[in-house]
Amino acid sequence: MTSRLTRRQRRRVSQGVQYAVFAAAVAAVAVLADWERLRNQFAQRDLARELFPEIITTALRNTVVYTVSGFAFGLALGLVIALMRLSSVAPYRWVAGVYIEFFRGLPALLIFIFVGVAVPLAFPGTEIPGGTYGKVALGLGLVAAAYMAETIRAGIQAVPRGQMEAARSLGFSHARAMVSVVIPQALRIVIPPLTNELVLLFKDSSLVLFLGVTLEERELTKFGRDLASQTANSTPILVAGLCYLLVTVPLGFLVRRLEARTGRAG
Amino acid sequence: MDAGGRAEIEVRGLRKAFGDHEVLRGIDLEVARGEVVCVIGPSGSGKSTLLRCVNLLEEPTAGRVFVGGTEVTDPDVDIDAVRRRIGMVFQQFNLFPHVTVEENLTLPQRRVLGRDGEAAARVARENLERVGLLEKAAAYPAKLSGGQQQRVAIARALAMDPEVMLFDEPTSALDPELVGDVLAVMRGLAGDGMTMMVVTHEMSFAREVADRVVFMDGGRIVEEGPAEQVVGAPRQARTRDFLTRVLDPAAAAPPGPESAADRADRAP
Ligand SMILES: Nc1ncnc2c1ncn2[C@@H]1O[C@H](COP(=O)(O)OP(=O)(O)OP(=O)(O)O)[C@@H](O)[C@H]1O
Ligand SMILES: [Mg+2]
Numbered sequence: 001m002t003s004r005l006t007r008r009q010r011r012r013v014s015q016g017v018q019y020a021v022f023a024a025a026v027a028a029v030a031v032l033a034d035w036e037r038l039r040n041q042f043a044q045r046d047l048a049r050e051l052f053p054e055i056i057t058t059a060l061r062n063t064v065v066y067t068v069s070g071f072a073f074g075l076a077l078g079l080v081i082a083l084m085r086l087s088s089v090a091p092y093r094w095v096a097g098v099y100i101e102f103f104r105g106l107p108a109l110l111i112f113i114f115v116g117v118a119v120p121l122a123f124p125g126t127e128i129p130g131g132t133y134g135k136v137a138l139g140l141g142l143v144a145a146a147y148m149a150e151t152i153r154a155g156i157q158a159v160p161r162g163q164m165e166a167a168r169s170l171g172f173s174h175a176r177a178m179v180s181v182v183i184p185q186a187l188r189i190v191i192p193p194l195t196n197e198l199v200l201l202f203k204d205s206s207l208v209l210f211l212g213v214t215l216e217e218r219e220l221t222k223f224g225r226d227l228a229s230q231t232a233n234s235t236p237i238l239v240a241g242l243c244y245l246l247v248t249v250p251l252g253f254l255v256r257r258l259e260a261r262t263g264r265a266g
Numbered sequence: 267m268d269a270g271g272r273a274e275i276e277v278r279g280l281r282k283a284f285g286d287h288e289v290l291r292g293i294d295l296e297v298a299r300g301e302v303v304c305v306i307g308p309s310g311s312g313k314s315t316l317l318r319c320v321n322l323l324e325e326p327t328a329g330r331v332f333v334g335g336t337e338v339t340d341p342d343v344d345i346d347a348v349r350r351r352i353g354m355v356f357q358q359f360n361l362f363p364h365v366t367v368e369e370n371l372t373l374p375q376r377r378v379l380g381r382d383g384e385a386a387a388r389v390a391r392e393n394l395e396r397v398g399l400l401e402k403a404a405a406y407p408a409k410l411s412g413g414q415q416q417r418v419a420i421a422r423a424l425a426m427d428p429e430v431m432l433f434d435e436p437t438s439a440l441d442p443e444l445v446g447d448v449l450a451v452m453r454g455l456a457g458d459g460m461t462m463m464v465v466t467h468e469m470s471f472a473r474e475v476a477d478r479v480v481f482m483d484g485g486r487i488v489e490e491g492p493a494e495q496v497v498g499a500p501r502q503a504r505t506r507d508f509l510t511r512v513l514d515p516a517a518a519a520p521p522g523p524e525s526a527a528d529r530a531d532r533a534p
Binding site for chain 2: 160162163165166167168169170171172173176180181184185188
């Protein structure tokens with residue numbers, strides 16, 4: 001059955017069908033969904049207004065603090081693990097390899113529970129410095145470090161070998177050459193994927209939900225959920241979600257810009 | 267062994283194998299202070315490997331290397347200290363792309379020699395001046411032509427006050443019209459009495475500047491002597507064969523397609 005349509009005609013027909021399916025789907029959702037109930041449950045304007053400014057000054061602020069501290073800890077640890085992974089000393093490579101597989105293979109939630117429960121049990125009397133903030137930085141950072149280590153390792157290996165050789169031939173020790181020449185270039189290469197990691201961490205900070213936190217320590221998800229149950233209405237959840245998007249969408253945009261730029265440079 | 271007063275670079279019974287591929291099969295070579303030695307030879311003959319063994323970028327399998335009387339191959343030697351006295355220039359320049367031209371020169375001085383910022387900047391500017399690129403001090407390497415980058419790389423090595431300079435095909439990655447500027451800088455350096463070991467395919471440079479030319483093939487030195495003799499009137503058939511191919515690639519009959527592929531390989 002050979003069609004007699006030209007290529008251009010066929011393309012038009014195909015596009016027409018796709019638009020039609022899309023329009024039908026939108027129409028079905030618009031007609032079938034109970035918009036009145038959804039609006040009552042999720043978009044109560046008065047309720048939403050009452051969330052401010054606390055949702056920003058406490059919840060969003062805490063989300064940012066948790067994310068940034070987890071990221072900073074994860075980056076430092078990830079860099080160390082990446083260097084261990086590339087070490088000429090075999091036991092360092094093994095330890096780094098096991099760490100990476102271990103923490104990438106476990107749900108982040110499990111790590112959180114572990115940090116919250118097991119660490120105080122295992123080392124009685126020792127408090128994780130920084131209280132909840134320290135626990136969250138540790139929980140988020142331990143997992144993030146595993147992913148960042150692999151990213152950083154790839155970045156270091158992407159720096160041409162000639163850079164290390166040029167540095168060594170000038171009299172740099174291996175360590176100095178790493179610090180002054182290779183790592184600065186590697187970090188430039190990994191800025192886009194690390195920014196991506198930041199977005200993931202920003203969302204993962206919602207796992208704080210499973211640690212006992214005080215009112216002042218609540219982040220967006222916990223805050224939204226607490227207020228939703230207080231008011232028996234889901235509007236706080238919707239507003240919390242919008243707060244996440246307020247940060248993640250621009251960050252995602254930034255990642256794509258950075259990727260385009262390194263793509264051009266490389 | 268007394269390697270002291272005699273030669274600036276001394277290579278004794280040098281062997282290097284990668285796995286079971288033996289690339290250097292017993293090299294003996296001396297370079298006197300202030301001497302310019304050009305190393306020529308076909309692709310894969312081990313020229314780069316020889317040069318890289320001199321500053322221990324490659325670890326020799328056997329044999330000894332002395333530079334300025336210090337044994338480079340001594341396992342207990344402070345290799346970073348020895349390398350400070352040996353400048354090296356690579357085919358691919360290997361400038362640090364994340365810092366400016368001036369910082370390419372100051373970073374090693376400060377980090378390795380511990381010079382303070384002001385002294386390092388002064389030395390950097392002197393050496394950029396020397397290669398004719400002072401006006402590019404603030405530029406990033408990517409903004410420079412290949413020839414300019416290579417001259418900066420030479421200046422970067424010189425800023426460390428080396429006693430010896432090693433060049434590994436410094437002009438092979440350059441467009442033909444940029445080769446002259448780099449060779450001019452090297453000629454000046456030779457004129458100033460720098461001890462130099464230069465792997466090159468530029469036969470006119472070898473003829474004009476080299477005190478001695480070494481022809482390598484298959485990991486051995488096949489012929490060595492004054493430039494006018496090795497390049498002008500080679501005794502060995504293999505040297506003659508190589509020179510015909512380098513000096514007039516089109517005229518060399520066999521192995522046509524293979525040597526064309528060789529040349530394509532070498533292009534950056
Ligand atoms: N790191 C390495 N591992 C394995 N083999 C190597 C390595 N470096 C060089 N070789 C091999 O050693 C041989 C000699 O290489 P070398 O680079 O010294 O030759 P060359 O004379 O400099 O050639 P060219 O003119 O192409 O630069 C080649 O066959 C090469 O494949
Ligand atoms: Mg070579």
